[in-house]
Amino acid sequence: MNTTAPIAVVSMSGGKDSLATALKAIDEYGHDRCRFVTADTGHEHELTIAHLSDYLPRRLNIQIDVVKADFSADIARKRVYVAEKWPAKLVNGKPGKWVRLGSVEEEAEPPTPGNPYLGAVIGGWVWSPAVRPMSADEAAEVVARALSVLHPTGIAFLDLCLWKGRFPSRKAQFCTQMLKRFPLDRYMIDLASQGRRLESWQGVRRDESHARRNAAEREMTPEGWEIVRPIVTWTAREVVDFVRSHGVDLNPLYSQGCDRVGCMLCINAGKDEIVNAARRWPEHIERIREWERLVGMACKRGFSTLLHHADGEGGDAEHAYRHSNIDSMVAWSRTTRGGACLRPDGAGRGHGGRGLQLLLRPL
Numbered sequence: 001m002n003t004t005a006p007i008a009v010v011s012m013s014g015g016k017d018s019l020a021t022a023l024k025a026i027d028e029y030g031h032d033r034c035r036f037v038t039a040d041t042g043h044e045h046e047l048t049i050a051h052l053s054d055y056l057p058r059r060l061n062i063q064i065d066v067v068k069a070d071f072s073a074d075i076a077r078k079r080v081y082v083a084e085k086w087p088a089k090l091v092n093g094k095p096g097k098w099v100r101l102g103s104v105e106e107e108a109e110p111p112t113p114g115n116p117y118l119g120a121v122i123g124g125w126v127w128s129p130a131v132r133p134m135s136a137d138e139a140a141e142v143v144a145r146a147l148s149v150l151h152p153t154g155i156a157f158l159d160l161c162l163w164k165g166r167f168p169s170r171k172a173q174f175c176t177q178m179l180k181r182f183p184l185d186r187y188m189i190d191l192a193s194q195g196r197r198l199e200s201w202q203g204v205r206r207d208e209s210h211a212r213r214n215a216a217e218r219e220m221t222p223e224g225w226e227i228v229r230p231i232v233t234w235t236a237r238e239v240v241d242f243v244r245s246h247g248v249d250l251n252p253l254y255s256q257g258c259d260r261v262g263c264m265l266c267i268n269a270g271k272d273e274i275v276n277a278a279r280r281w282p283e284h285i286e287r288i289r290e291w292e293r294l295v296g297m298a299c300k301r302g303f304s305t306l307l308h309h310a311d312g313e314g315g316d317a318e319h320a321y322r323h324s325n326i327d328s329m330v331a332w333s334r335t336t337r338g339g340a341c342l343r344p345d346g347a348g349r350g351h352g353g354r355g356l357q358l359l360l361r362p363l
């Protein structure tokens with residue numbers, strides 16, 4: 001058993017909670033027994049990147065290591081698969097299937113689908129619609145279209161979506177695992193292999209969400225390091241006060257109407273976040289539009305969207321695309337359909353929401 005003093009490895013997202021965790025680690029263990037790491041998804045706002053790569057290293061006198069997922073081998077394998085298997089698959093069409101959500105019992109029987117080509121959500125089951133059979137010429141066109149974009153770009157988020165042929169969604173949120181958890185775990189494994197005793201310090205709080213309400217303060221991982229969540233019982237108010245008491249600035253995005261500062265935009269972005277981003281950073285909306293075009297080309301159905309609107313459910317892929325593409329979502333975010341934003345500039349709801357914006361007002 002390794003009995004040396006543990007090293008605290010803090011994963012930094014650019015947000016207030018991981019910053020408070022980093023400050024706590026430095027307070028308790030000192031600089032020498034702390035390591036800091038962040039995952040580069042390629043989908044962050046430039047202010048978050050500057051906060052992590054420039055401001056915090058200078059202000060806290062720390063180095064923040066960067067890990068990044070690489071999907072070039074997956075994309076290379078996918079190219080072979082698309083060239084060899086897609087033509088027959090597209091000509092034969094694809095049956096739809098029910099996908100069970102977490103809430104459905106293992107032994108439960110799926111419902112009977114109505115129109116197999118239209119999506120549906122019934123009692124915890126999601127119908128992934130069938131793909132209509134194509135002619136050989138149409139199939140060749142879809143294959144050529146996919147192969148034309150299946151090249152690694154070096155942008156982890158985009159490459160992941162090109163490989164999968166789709167964006168992640170609330171029901172299939174593979175981005176966190178593939179872009180953050182796996183690269184960060186590899187970083188920990190590398191450190192552990194150097195004979196260090198490690199603790200993974202995480203800025204998780206129970207009052208953040210229902211899913212985190214039972215988060216433990218400490219727990220062991222099968223890999224052999226301990227997870228430590230030093231602010232698990234804190235409120236957002238306590239986090240902000242703690243960071244301010246150290247004289248450290250929060251990510252400037254918080255004072256520009258953002259309630260969360262991970263990806264720009266997160267697949268779970270709410271109406272207020274969309275309207276805020278569209279007003280302040282149209283260049284990010286333009287980037288997302290281009291990513292939707294590229295990922296759509298890598299997709300058998302020809303469409304995929306970063307965000308999902310409820311009105312897009314229950315139709316075919318084209319219907320879903322019409323309601324959920326980034327321009328439709330921005331247009332919707334400016335309406336009062338589905339509830340008005342809490343502030344005219346879109347700031348103030350979801351993930352700490354209006355409460356967080358109030359906390360951030362100057363004292």
Ligand code: SF4
Pocket residue numbers: 041168173175176179180262263265266267268
């Ligand atoms: S911030 Fe949102 S989009 Fe980014 S990895 Fe996490 S869940 Fe996915």
